[in-house]
Amino acid sequence: MGFLMSKSMDQNLKKQQEFMVLNSRLQMERQIQMQNQMRERQMAMQIAWSREFLNYYGAFFSLATLGITAGALRRKRPGLFVPLVPLSFILAYQIDLAYGSLMHRIKGEAEDIMVAEHDRLALPHGTPTFESIEKARRVQAHLFTEK
Known part of the structure; x- marks a missing residue:
């Protein structure tokens, strides 16, 4: 009788261990999925922010270009076009970030690293570690209870 009870308990213990392993695996898969979705949302927010920033920067760049061109033509000083060089690099970077392949190149570089x-x-x-x-x-709990 004791042998049958022991065998039954062993089977129950094995089933319980299998259930715990399966449950842990499911919990880990859910956590990985949640973290990936959060990462994707953060990246989408970054790209959306870049596109919105590009709208404002594009308007600024257009107005600055018009103003600098008008001033350079009126004063006949081509040196006034110099600020357009760095501004155009910033504009190109923002366009690449918002609509180009910059994110793909960054991802590739990160994978290489x-x-x-x-x-x-x-x-x-x-x-x-857990410890x-x-x-x-x-x-922290000790400091919190002292206050």
């Missing part, structure tokens, strides 16, 4: 220069990505004091996080949490 992760492969070829992985040592540059190390965090100070290494990757946080280091728990220690910091205890210190």
Whole structure:
């Protein structure tokens, strides 16, 4: 009788362990999916911000170009066109960021860094561990209870 009960308990324990592993895996997959969606939303916000900024900068650049051109023609001084050079570089950068392939090139460069220069990505004091996080949490909780 004890043997059958022990065998049944072992089977229940195995089923429970399998369920826990499956549940942990599902939780991890959900967390990865959530973090990826948050990353995608942040990138979409950055691109949208760049496009909005480009609208304002484009208007500024157009007005500045008209003003500088009018002033240079009226005074007959071509040196007044000099500020348009850096302003045009900024405009080209913003166009590339908002509508061009800059984000793809940045992504490619980041992937190259992760492969070829992985040592540059190390965090100070290494990757946080459960123990280091728990220690910091205890210190913070202790400070909070003292107040």
